[in-house]
Amino acid sequence: MKTEKEKMLAGELYQAGVSELTAERLYAQTLLHRFNQSSPADSLTRAVLLRDLLGRVDDTVTVQPRFRCDYGYNISIGSRTFINFDCVFLDCNRITIGSDVQIAPGVHLYTATHPLDPVTRRSGLELARPITIADNVWLGGGSILCPGVSIGQNTVVGAGSVVVRDLPPNVVAAGNPARILHEL
Numbered sequence: 001m002k003t004e005k006e007k008m009l010a011g012e013l014y015q016a017g018v019s020e021l022t023a024e025r026l027y028a029q030t031l032l033h034r035f036n037q038s039s040p041a042d043s044l045t046r047a048v049l050l051r052d053l054l055g056r057v058d059d060t061v062t063v064q065p066r067f068r069c070d071y072g073y074n075i076s077i078g079s080r081t082f083i084n085f086d087c088v089f090l091d092c093n094r095i096t097i098g099s100d101v102q103i104a105p106g107v108h109l110y111t112a113t114h115p116l117d118p119v120t121r122r123s124g125l126e127l128a129r130p131i132t133i134a135d136n137v138w139l140g141g142g143s144i145l146c147p148g149v150s151i152g153q154n155t156v157v158g159a160g161s162v163v164v165r166d167l168p169p170n171v172v173a174a175g176n177p178a179r180i181l182h183e184l
Contacts, residue, residue: 108144
């Protein structure tokens with residue numbers, strides 16, 4: 001028998017309101033509050049908080065406040081990645097970000113989704129699909145990545161785009177829904 005957390009990470013229907021997941025979200029929110037309230041000059045405190053919060057991050061990663069996520073431990077960030085102000089990462093499933101990725105202000109990554117069937121949705125069951133972002137990707141300001149998408153290496157996503165399907169490597173994509181404009 002799987003726990004609700006195991007179901008969540010397996011992409012199966014799960015109950016988010018169970019005590020284990022509620023406690024883990026509260027812990028993440030406590031760390032995020034401290035991170036988001038920290039002094040811009042206190043880079044050591046910010047680095048420690050990010051290491052405590054996130055699944056994988058090193059000292060070459062920059063995350064600007066206000067940063068929001070659900071759990072934190074499902075987020076893995078490669079070296080030299082920059083995450084600008086006001087980003088929201090709903091990490092009910094894994095979010096894997098490569099190295100040398102540029103994430104502009106207000107980018108949202110959503111692994112969380114809900115059942116389409118209204119009866120199932122009303123029951124409180126949820127779903128989550130992983131997001132993968134390869135190395136050297138640039139996500140433009142205000143772009144949104146929907147559950148389950150992957151972005152290929154070197155790809156650029158234009159500002160304000162909504163990515164609902166995988167994008168291959170070495171392309172520029174933009175729009176709602178995002179579509180490939182040209183190859184790099």
